[in-house]
Amino acid sequence: MRTAFLRSWKVRIGVAILAFFLLLAVFGPWLTHSVLGLDPRANDTTAISRSPGGGHPLGTNQFGQDMLAQVVAGARGSMYVGLLGAVVGTAIAIVVGVPAGFYGGKVDAALNFLTNLFLVMPTLPLIMIVAGYLQGTGLTTIALIIGFFGWSGGARTLRAQAMSIANRDFVRAMRMLGERGRRLVFAEVLPHLTGLIASMFLHAMIGAVMAEAGLAFLGISDSSAISWGTMIQGAQQQSAVLRGLWWWFVPPGLCIALIGTAAALVNFGIDELANPKLRAARPVPVRRAKQPARAGGAA
Amino acid sequence: MSKPVAEAASAADRRARQPEAAQAPEYVLEARDVSKHFTVRGALGRTSVVRAVEDATVRLRPGQILALVGESGSGKTTLARMLARFHEPTRGEIVLRGEPLSGSRRARRTYHSEVQLIFQDPFGSLNPLHRVRYNLDRALRLHHPQLSAAEREERMTQLLERVSLTPAAEFAAKFPHELSGGQRQRVVIARALAVEPRVLLGDEPISMLDVSIRLEMLNLLQRLRTEDGLALLYITHDIASARYLCDEIAVMYAGQMVESGPKEDVIASPQHPYTKLLIESSPDPERGVGDREVFFAGADELGEPPSLIDPPAGCRFHPRCPFAMQECLEQAPPRTELGGGHWATCWLHAKGRAGELADTTHAAATAARRDALQGA
Numbered sequence: 001m002r003t004a005f006l007r008s009w010k011v012r013i014g015v016a017i018l019a020f021f022l023l024l025a026v027f028g029p030w031l032t033h034s035v036l037g038l039d040p041r042a043n044d045t046t047a048i049s050r051s052p053g054g055g056h057p058l059g060t061n062q063f064g065q066d067m068l069a070q071v072v073a074g075a076r077g078s079m080y081v082g083l084l085g086a087v088v089g090t091a092i093a094i095v096v097g098v099p100a101g102f103y104g105g106k107v108d109a110a111l112n113f114l115t116n117l118f119l120v121m122p123t124l125p126l127i128m129i130v131a132g133y134l135q136g137t138g139l140t141t142i143a144l145i146i147g148f149f150g151w152s153g154g155a156r157t158l159r160a161q162a163m164s165i166a167n168r169d170f171v172r173a174m175r176m177l178g179e180r181g182r183r184l185v186f187a188e189v190l191p192h193l194t195g196l197i198a199s200m201f202l203h204a205m206i207g208a209v210m211a212e213a214g215l216a217f218l219g220i221s222d223s224s225a226i227s228w229g230t231m232i233q234g235a236q237q238q239s240a241v242l243r244g245l246w247w248w249f250v251p252p253g254l255c256i257a258l259i260g261t262a263a264a265l266v267n268f269g270i271d272e273l274a275n276p277k278l279r280a281a282r283p284v285p286v287r288r289a290k291q292p293a294r295a296g297g298a299a
Numbered sequence: 300m301s302k303p304v305a306e307a308a309s310a311a312d313r314r315a316r317q318p319e320a321a322q323a324p325e326y327v328l329e330a331r332d333v334s335k336h337f338t339v340r341g342a343l344g345r346t347s348v349v350r351a352v353e354d355a356t357v358r359l360r361p362g363q364i365l366a367l368v369g370e371s372g373s374g375k376t377t378l379a380r381m382l383a384r385f386h387e388p389t390r391g392e393i394v395l396r397g398e399p400l401s402g403s404r405r406a407r408r409t410y411h412s413e414v415q416l417i418f419q420d421p422f423g424s425l426n427p428l429h430r431v432r433y434n435l436d437r438a439l440r441l442h443h444p445q446l447s448a449a450e451r452e453e454r455m456t457q458l459l460e461r462v463s464l465t466p467a468a469e470f471a472a473k474f475p476h477e478l479s480g481g482q483r484q485r486v487v488i489a490r491a492l493a494v495e496p497r498v499l500l501g502d503e504p505i506s507m508l509d510v511s512i513r514l515e516m517l518n519l520l521q522r523l524r525t526e527d528g529l530a531l532l533y534i535t536h537d538i539a540s541a542r543y544l545c546d547e548i549a550v551m552y553a554g555q556m557v558e559s560g561p562k563e564d565v566i567a568s569p570q571h572p573y574t575k576l577l578i579e580s581s582p583d584p585e586r587g588v589g590d591r592e593v594f595f596a597g598a599d600e601l602g603e604p605p606s607l608i609d610p611p612a613g614c615r616f617h618p619r620c621p622f623a624m625q626e627c628l629e630q631a632p633p634r635t636e637l638g639g640g641h642w643a644t645c646w647l648h649a650k651g652r653a654g655e656l657a658d659t660t661h662a663a664a665t666a667a668r669r670d671a672l673q674g675a
């Protein structure tokens with residue numbers, strides 16, 4: 001079954017890219033430090049704004065800091081915000097959306113009101129205000145804020161799906177059998193939403209990476225933290241585009257784009273994983289034996 | 300409009316029940332004069348009430364199979380769902396072993412350990428993400444918590460063998476999509492049986508199945524009745540299968556019960572024009588090919604079932620009935636006891652015109668009525 005998931009080339013490429021960035025986030029900083037001897041914060045005053053080449057494979061910035069080391073360190077920051085933001089956002093979406101759809105009635109009215117409230121709130125200004133108010137905006141705070149304000153759309157989708165599943169005969173049948181509400185939600189309804197939740201999670205992850213980059217671009221970030229967002233912000237402040245310093249903004253921008261693409265590619269395969277019917281529908285490729293000699297071929 | 304008559308009818312019914320209850324074995328499950336009204340909201344916020352079931356009475360004895368027949372939309376399924384407690388009746392009560400129901404969760408659990416519903420669609424009533432084993436295991440865990448894992452396993456094998464899904468171990472490991480419709484329905488039945496119920500409600504349990512395996516399923520239900528003394532409410536629109544399986548037939552039309560009685564009496568001499576129409580429209584291989592003209596001459600003008608939001612006044616069947624009289628348009632017909640537990644609600648009996656029913660066919664009567672109307 002797992003292999004069926006990995007059979008599609010899109011999924012394989014997506015998983016490979018995501019795995020690469022995860023590994024980069026975990027082991028990258030250690031590798032650049034011990035193998036290449038590069039430190040993202042060390043100022044090389046002999047090489048200010050140097051283009052790629054020599055001791056700095058991706059060049060340096062205005063402080064003479066190595067860009068490769070910065071991208072690698074930024075991967076850790078961005079992936080951390082992405083994952084934490086997605087986990088928080090998806091968890092809230094599940095906790096609010098699924099019970100709303102499943103139980104209906106007053107529970108739904110209350111939870112749906114909450115969802116709608118968050119749906120119409122202008123998120124970005126609010127995040128800016130909250131981030132400004134919380135002053136010590138470390139990456140964790142940023143991730144939590146992004147997750148906390150970004151769950152409403154997902155909750156809405158899950159509510160609609162849970163609503164349709166809650167009225168299906170198999171849920172009625174299990175309820176008649178005496179299953180309790182919580183078990184019905186988690187054993188009967190939720191497994192049908194895994195595909196949706198997984199793709200929501202990946203979307204939320206891209207969203208959080210981008211939101212972090214966006215916030216950093218607007219100056220809402222911890223100035224000492226390194227992430228792709230702060231790198232792009234640095235490039236913007238020094239008008240790198242006008243000065244043709246492409247190595248300041250292309251590597252982090254490309255990384256963000258790559259993660260987005262990878263998540264989308266993985267999404268193609270998830271649907272199949274979550275739905276055993278689709279799983280069975282995939283034709284098993286049968287290797288054909290060599291064409292048998294045609295019966296009476298000569299004639 | 301029909302209140303006084305309906306009340307009189309149900310009072311007569313109650314009187315009839317008292318002496319009967321004393322001698323006959325206890326009814327295991329009864330629905331007493333239950334009604335279900337649904338409120339629907341239109342696009343403009345206008346609400347209307349759908350009278351899906353009105354004053355229906357169903358009584359089931361242990362070991363008895365009662366067939367509930369009627370066309371689509373006549374309230375059969377709503378009645379079954381009330382008996383399965385998916386809907387609470389708007390009026391009337393449901394009585395299990397002589398005790399009315401309470402709404403507590405525990406009472407509900409006890410109720411469902413005695414009464415189980417088999418859904419019409421075996422493709423919808425099994426969660427596609429759970430194996431057969433999970434379904435049976437949950438039923439056993441919930442209703443027989445004292446069993447150990449090994450005992451549950453043994454019980455599961457017995458259940459699967461009971462519904463002829465062998466080898467049991469192989470079927471237990473399958474997902475629903477790996478099973479055929481008939482096999483799925485047998486899993487559904489096995490899951491219901493795991494509870495060890497006293498009553499099974501079959502909501503058209505064979506209508507979604509391939510014709511070739513329907514008989515097998517009917518025989519399975521028959522066997523459950525004879526071996527375990529299960530009471531079965533068999534809902535169908537197929538008179539032939541009802542005749543094959545059941546002991547008694549109750550006929551519903553537009554939410555009301557119009558006739559009920561032992562199956563041979565009802566099928567051989569229907570005492571309500573609708574029952575007659577129903578029986579004559581079911582294919583009968585013994586009927587000669589040449590008779591077709593006689594039977595189906597008026598088939599095009601048999602009319603549509605009435606709206607349940609705004610049902611016809613008087614007898615609900617009168618717009619389609621070839622025997623309709625002035626009374627039928629104005630007043631609901633009284634219930635007439637015909638002996639042997641056979642009864643019908645039709646004005647023909649009150650007016651002494653019952654003989655007309657046996658002499659003609661529905662189609663012929665319709666044709667004759669049309670000619671008469673055109674002549675006038």
